Amino acid sequence: MNDTTLAATALALSARDETLALKDLFAYEHPADIAGAIAEIADDDPLKAWELLEALPLARQAETFGYIDHAVQADLAFAAPRAKLARIVTEMNADERADMFNEMSDEQAEALLPALAQAEREDIRRLAAYEAGTAGAIMTSDYATLSPGLTAAEAIEKLRREAPDKETIYRAYVTDAGRKLVGAVRLQDLILAPSRALVGDLMERNTRAVSAHEDQEQAARQIARYDILALPVVDEEGRIIGIVTHDDAIDVIQEEATEDFHRVGTVSPLAANVRDAGIFLLYRARIVWLVVLVFGNIFSGAGIAAFEDTIAAYVALVFFLPLLIDSGGNAGSQSATLMVRALATGDVRMGDWGRMLGREALVAAMLGLSMAAAVSFIGVVRGGPEIAIVVASAMVIIVIVGSLIGMTLPFVLTRFNLDPATASAPLVTSVADATGVIIYFAIATAFLPLPG
C-alpha cells in the first residue's frame, strides 16, 4: 500500500469510527509507511494526524513519529496537546529527538522543553548544541561502551542488560577510565571468543572517529568508504560522546545530493520537501540566481551592441546566434556538471586540474569539430558559403572555450572555499554566452566585408 492509499484508508476507517479495524490496519504496516501516510494527512489537518497517530501503542507512536520528515514533525509538534507530545518525545530515539528540536523554532522548543523530564531535557540540550550540518547534530547517544578489563562473558552480559535502550549493540566502544575512546569490539567477536578473553585483547585499536564539529558529510563519506555500521563521535579530548549510524549516513548522502542537484540548477537548497514547501520559500530559493543571471546576460547584450554594424549588414548572422552561444554554454555546462559531481564524490581532487585540462581540450576539440560539421550545412543553406565558414569556425572555438571555462570554474569556486555546485552550470552558460557572442561577431567582422 502506498502512502496515499494508506492515508485514504485510515481516514475512511476513522471517519466511520472503526477504531479496531484502524488498529488492525496499522498493525500490519511498517512505521515508516504509517509515517508517510500521517505526513500526508498532517498537510491538510494536523489534528486529524494526531488522532490517527494515537491509534498506535505508545512505543510505536514514537517510532512512527521518528520516521516523519523533521520539518513536518516540527509543524505537527506545534499542533499537539503538550502532555501528549511530551509522552511521545520521551519515548523517541535520542538522535531523532534532538534532530526534531534542531528543526523547531526557539519558541516551539521553549514551549515543549518544560513538559519533559530532566534527563531528556539535558540530553536534548546536549545533542542540540551542535550546529546543523555537523557530525554532532546527527549523532545519537544510544551507544554501548565497555571497559577493556571486562571478560567476553561479562561484556555480553552488560550488553544484554543495556540492549533494549541502545540503537545498536553490534559494535560496542571500548573506553578507558577517562571515557577516552581506545577501541571497538564487535558483538560477533565477543560471541566467538572464549568467555574469559579480555575485551582489551579482542578489540580493534585505532578505531576511526570524527570530531563533533566536523561536517556531517565527512562522517557520511567515511561510513560509505569503509562500509561501516556506525562511526563514533569524539570531543576535543578524544572522549566518545555519540555515534553516527549507517542510516543517518544514507540520509546525509541523499540530502547532500539533493542540495548539489538544486545548487547546480540555480535553486538554493530548500529545507523542506518541494511538495510541501511554501510559495515564498520557493520564490526566495529561485529569485536570487535568476536576477544575478540577468546581469550576466547584459554582457552578452553589450557584446551584441558592440557589433551592431555587422549585424545590420548581415541580419542572417542573427539566425545562428542562439545556436552558437547555446552550444558553447551547453558544452560548458556538461564539463561543469562532470566536475561538480566528481569533486563532490571525491572522484576528482583539486590537484587533478592540470591533468584534466589537457584531456578536456582534446574532447572539446572533437566535440567542436562534430558540431561545426553539423551546422556548416545549415550555414550554406541559410547564408551561403561565407556565412557557413564563419559559423563553423566560430563553433569550434566557442565549444572549446566554453568547455574549458566549464571545467575550470568548479575548481576556482572550490579554491575560494565556495561550494562548486552553486550555480556552476548557469554561471558557465552566462560566461560562455558572452564570450561566444564576441568570438562569433569578431570572426564575422574580420572575415565578412563590411559596407562603407
Add this chain to the structure above:
Amino acid sequence: MNDTTLAATALALSARDETLALKDLFAYEHPADIAGAIAEIADDDPLKAWELLEALPLARQAETFGYIDHAVQADLAFAAPRAKLARIVTEMNADERADMFNEMSDEQAEALLPALAQAEREDIRRLAAYEAGTAGAIMTSDYATLSPGLTAAEAIEKLRREAPDKETIYRAYVTDAGRKLVGAVRLQDLILAPSRALVGDLMERNTRAVSAHEDQEQAARQIARYDILALPVVDEEGRIIGIVTHDDAIDVIQEEATEDFHRVGTVSPLAANVRDAGIFLLYRARIVWLVVLVFGNIFSGAGIAAFEDTIAAYVALVFFLPLLIDSGGNAGSQSATLMVRALATGDVRMGDWGRMLGREALVAAMLGLSMAAAVSFIGVVRGGPEIAIVVASAMVIIVIVGSLIGMTLPFVLTRFNLDPATASAPLVTSVADATGVIIYFAIATAFLPLPG
C-alpha cells in the same frame, strides 16, 4: 594520509626495496585507503600495482582488491598472472566477486573462470546471471539462515560456527523446509531470549524482501526508508537466494544520484570515474545531446528569422534577446531541476502534477514580475520607454511559460517511461528559448510601429 600521498610513499619504498617498511606502512592503513592508492598506481602501471598488492597478507589482499572500483578491478585483473589472481578472487566476498565479473568482458571472464575452484565458479555464475542494475546483481550469498524449530541457544551456536564466512550475522533469516523465507531474527534478540525459546517464536514475520529481478534502486530505497541493515532477495517461489546490504545501498544511492546529476546536465551516464574515463567515452557521453540541442536551437533561429523586419527596424531589440530567452530557460530549468530530483527521491509523485501546477504558476508570476522590474530599468536606458514596456511584459510571460514547461516536462517524460532526469533542464531551455523568441518578437511587432 590521502590516496596520492599513500601511493607516492608506497612507490618510493618499493623503489628502494624497503619491503619491511612497505608492509609496516600498509599494516596501519585501512584496506579502502590502500585500495585508493593502488587504483591510482594501476592507472599508470598495473604490474606495479600488483607488486604492491602482494606486499599484503592474502586475506587483506582480497579485502583491499574488493574496495577497488569495479572498472579498475577488471583492468587490473586483465594485467595479472592468472594463478595469482585466482588466489585473490577465491578469497573475495561473494558479492564483490560477482560484481567484478559483471564488469568484465566475456573474454576476460572466460580467461579467469577455469582457474577457480568448482564452488566459486558456480557461485559466480549464479550471482552474475542477474542483469546489471537489478537487486540480484548486487546481492551477496554470504547470509545466515536458521530453521524455526531451533532454540535460541542452538541458533547462537550455529551462527557462531558459521560466522567467519558470513558478511553479517546480526540478522539471520528463517526459512522453512523448502528454503522459503518465513521471517528474520536479530542476533540481539537471540542473546536476550531464554536459551530454550524457539527461533520460530522470536522471529519477526512478514520480513520485507525484494525479487532478484527488481531494480537495485528499489532495494536501496527500501533499505534507506526502513533504516535496515540488509534486505533479503527472493526468487519467484519466495526462496531466499541472497541479501542486499546497507553498504551496497549507499553505493547504489550515490551511483544513481551521479547518473541523474549527469543526465540532467546532458551527459549520458558514464560507467567509469570521470578522472579515469577515456577520451572517446567522454566524447560519446556528450556529443549526442549537444547535437540534439543544436537542432532545438534551429527553432529559435527560425523564430528570429520570421521577425527579421521587426529586428531590422529596431536593432536595439537584439540587445535584450539573450537576456529574455535565457531568463525563460533559467526559470524553466529551475522548475525542472526541482521536479526531477523530487520525482527521483519520491518526494513528489505523478499524481501531484495538478496540485503543483497552480503553485508553480503563482511562484513563476512572482518571479516574472521581479525580473520585469529588474529589466525595465535597463530597457528605458537602452531603448526608451516603449522598448522597456515590450521587454518587461515579454519577461513576465516568458518566465511563466518557461516555468510551466519546466515543471511539466519531467512528468511527461516519466509518463512515457523515460527517465525524467535525461536532459530535462537543457530540453526545457531549448523549448523555452524558441517559445521566448516568438513571445518577445510577437509582442514587439504588435506594440511597436513598423516602418513602411
